[in-house]
Amino acid sequence: MSHDTHSEEYHPHVAPISTYFKLLIVLMLLMGLTIFAYNFDFTQMFGEVPGTFANNIVAMMIACTKATLVIMIFMGVKWASKLVKMYVFLGFAGLGFFAITFSDYGTRHMETEPGWEGQKQLKITNVNAPVVDEEAVQRATVGDGGH
């Protein structure tokens, strides 16, 4: 860009390589942290919260931190225009639209419609399973006599 006439008007941002290298180190450390957290049970730390849940939160928090760092520095959003920042935000905000669906899977077991009581959660039933008729077992245990 040094020769042409626009060089006075237009300067793309150039981050130094040392910044990228520092980020690389941080990302590696965070990866190590994820693996450490994988083998560590957070149940004691969070008391009542089940271990799976706590561990998932921790793992996803680390992943989100890594993602934010990559977006901000490797992808240069930190130095980008407001418009680019808006679209980055829009992209991830768009994922939020999916979240309403969880109100479906989270509340199906609360249905009071006759015949739905057995479904305490989204239940796996193998149509092809040769031995156990799970539905029959379920009906027997719940004993609703709905149908």
Add this chain to the structure above:
Amino acid sequence: MSATSVGIPDVPKPKEEKNYLNNGNTIASWLLTTDHKRIAILYLISVSFFFLVGGTAAGLVRLELTSPRGIFFENETYNKIFSLHGIIMVFFFLIPAIPAVIGNFLVPLMCGARDLAFPRMNLLSWYVFISGGFLAVLAMLLGGVDTGWTFYTPYSSLYSNTQVTLAVFGGFLAGFSSIFTGINFIVTIHKMRAPGLTWFRLPLFLWAQYATSVIIILGTPVIAITLLLLFAERVLKLGVFSPELGGDPVLFQHMFWFYSHPAVYIMILPAMGVTNEIISCFSRRRVFGYSFVAFSSLAIAGLGFLVWGHHMFVSGQSMYQGLVFSIITFLVAVPSAIKIFNWVATMYKGSIRLQTPMWYGMGFIGLFLVGGLTGLFLSSMASDVHLHDTYFVVAHFHYVMVGGTIMGYMGGLHMWWPKMTGRMYPEFLGQLSAMLVFVGFNMTFIPQFIVGYLGMPRRYHYYYLAPEFQVYNIMSTLGTTVLGIGYILPVFYLLWSLKYGRKAGPNPWHAWGLEWTTASPPPTFNFATVPIVTSEAYDYDAVSDEQHDFLREEEDAAKAAEGKE
């Protein structure tokens, strides 16, 4: 607006110079063009073809339903015919119609730009679209698809032995073409507006296109991944939506409607944008409540993503979620109503000229109103249980998708036909076809509301257990005939006008907008000089009474001239 040119932009008389139509006549110059106007024409030809295919299928469906025991189709054939109608019309006509034809032509012109931001990607989008359409048509020729346009699993993934794979892949490709168009519009509207053309001076058509493009880039990838997984489930035997594996077919419906409900807004928002332009121009008034109309487009785009569950009230989702979706669905009525009220308020005390685009514009308001209001019956859960999957739903979404989108599309086509081709269409035939469409449409679909309320299910072939439905079906089929004439008529007179139509000046409607400041048809790079905008949008109020009289006289003279020919 500079003081000298009020309402009627002063344009130098166009010389016999190169415009985009005669700039290169070889086939390669069309097929390898990166000119957005030529690509719009390519799209126009292709979507017209798909409209013809889908329309023929619709006619066959209606003909078959005139008898309770069917006339000439087997059950399987009937399933394939209505699936053909749905797939072709939704993915290959309604979704691309306004953005890819009218939008492609107008977005750079309205922005005052020489082209879209990424012209080569624009061309690519047409090729991808055509390939998708080719696959879909091929699927129909190789035996058809019998899943309906919704491709519900597990029928589509495990059981149907028709050409689902090809059709799904065609839809996947069509999705990519609209993604490319959406990206192009967003970047063009953001970065390439002419100097002085601020966001609140934009024509409302561009606001609508912008909102549409946001829906496209957020929604279309989701249908892409859904169709891809369906494809993988069929071809590679992956198990994702299959209930045999504990998968949830309702999840497919979630994913499908996550896109396909916003897709309705992809269809209707650009039509609303066209209607803004038409109503404002032919009432000679600034659109009432400009910023409300502009933001209601964005509000519809946002809310449109939160309502998909109302398609699934009776398909096994949690009823608590149904409640949430029902409430949000009612909310969408608010921005839609804002638009309707603002259009009516725009016409109030306007100096209304009843020309063809205005007939279509007013037809749009009427039909969309009926479509929107019947939507409220369907969005309340209790009445939806009764009405779901009946002809009431069919009539409702045809009022929105056909009565809305196609009225907007036809209106836009007539309004900008002089700009696209440099020729006027015959005004009398135009008004006749607009009225035929309006009358024929209502004749077709009002009986369907009634027969649906009485309980006739959609997608059914035989209804001999309820022979009293026959009278409604015959009424509906009669309406289809009128509707069909209304759609075919423009094909002939528009083609006729290409050669014999009266020459249109740069601005035959005396309309506001950058696209009217350049020659008709525009030169390849649109503007000889970069325009600078100095006035608010729709600055029609500046036209004085004398000028109105002048406009009328000019019109009368044009009519007289037309009569002599």
Add this chain to the structure above:
Amino acid sequence: MASTHVDSTSHHDPEVYHQFETLEQQNDSYIVGMWTFLVTEIMFFGGMFFIYIIYRWSNQDMFYRLHTELSWPLGALNTVILLLSSFTMACAVHHATLKNRKPQQIFMGLTALLASGFLVVKLAFEWYPKWQHGHMPWYWDWPGHVSSPDLLQVPGGTAKMFYSLYFAMTGLHGIHVLIGIICIVILMYLTKIKSILVDSFLPTEMFGLYWHFVDLVWIFLFPLFYLMPK
């Protein structure tokens, strides 16, 4: 309504395409365009992650059992490879902006090598053994093919579902890596012949955004598939 001033044919800067006014406008447009494309990619992969979340939510125990079949050290190795390649790509963009062609080529070559390394680990050390053990999704319909019989104890074909998700998600990511390799080879070739197309740093920068996005997806895939808590 509009007065006309600027002659639209006045600029003839060869770097600026005809539809743009200035280089700055052009470069901004390309970056915004790339990001809007990445928004579609986010929603594309987001849909898959969403399906994954729904199914893992309802099958947590089985998914935990099944994830032990995957080797997390290999996953970690691939993470290291991808992070390194992201770093080299960022360096390549840095040098492309400064028009240092030689280091740009070297770093792009390194990126391509690392990307190929990722695919080798993925295909040769992860997918191929699963092929041998009969874990490919289509084998689960014929249980005789599956060599580890204890896996068949997992009820309801959940194993098939888990492996379907695994192959779909890592496969889609792998396809993106493959596309990345093809693009980078083309870019390197164009830079080598000093094509006018890559005179600006924009193509490299845009490819860099794409490549970091591919890395981003893996950042989430790694803990979700390889490091599943009990």
